[in-house]
């Protein structure tokens with residue numbers, strides 16, 4: 360199985376000091392930057408777009424940027440994110456008119472592609488596109504906000520997705536997003552995830568983030584996963 364990646368969601372970072380926050384969390388041992396894009400249409404919240412992704416690259420961020428698109432329509436924003444330096448681009452199948460075409464568009468732009476599954480979205484969307492995904496992202500909360508509680512039914516869904524990936528023989532990451540913290544990350548890993556998004560679990564709530572704590576939280580997460 361692939362190595363474990365910790366992906367802080369910058370949704371919970373202090374946006375007024377975003378470059379510094381990303382530097383701090385990467386210096387504390389995070390592996391990739393989870394970048395939540397919300398459009399106030401597909402989800403009831405509005406966040407950041409390609410300009411901010413580009414600004415992080417210009418700031419000097421070299422770590423992979425994992426762009427989670429919660430937008431509808433999807434396709435027209437993909438080239439902009441590719442040009443802005445996205446590494447992964449994932450989208451929700453319900454938000455695309457032509458899922459196979461969108462997956463091909465992402466890879467065609469030179470990025471890694473992925474599908475995102477809301478808590479009630481079936482994994483059967485993967486049936487004919489396993490060869491076109493580099494990442495499967497399971498939402499363990501309904502998308503739109505940080506700081507929600509992990510929905511327990513996701514554990515069984517993770518096990519199902521892990522079986523599908525292993526049976527496919529393809530090199531596909533299994534990412535989990537929503538309510539992941541140091542106290543449940545071991546259970547999430549045991550169910551099959553290898554890529555762990557955590558927003559409030561790392562940055563804290565209500566913009567009370569303390570960069571001195573990032574190091575100890577990420578260490579605590581890795582220790583929990585090591586058992």
Ligand code: DX5
Pocket residue numbers: 368370371393395427500501502503504505506507536537538539556557558559560
């Ligand atoms: C929710 C976003 C998540 C969110 C996770 O729609 O996709 O990435 O920031 O935040 P926490 O870890 O606080 O649940």
Ligand code: ZN
Pocket residue numbers: 368393394395427536556
């Ligand atoms: Zn996300």
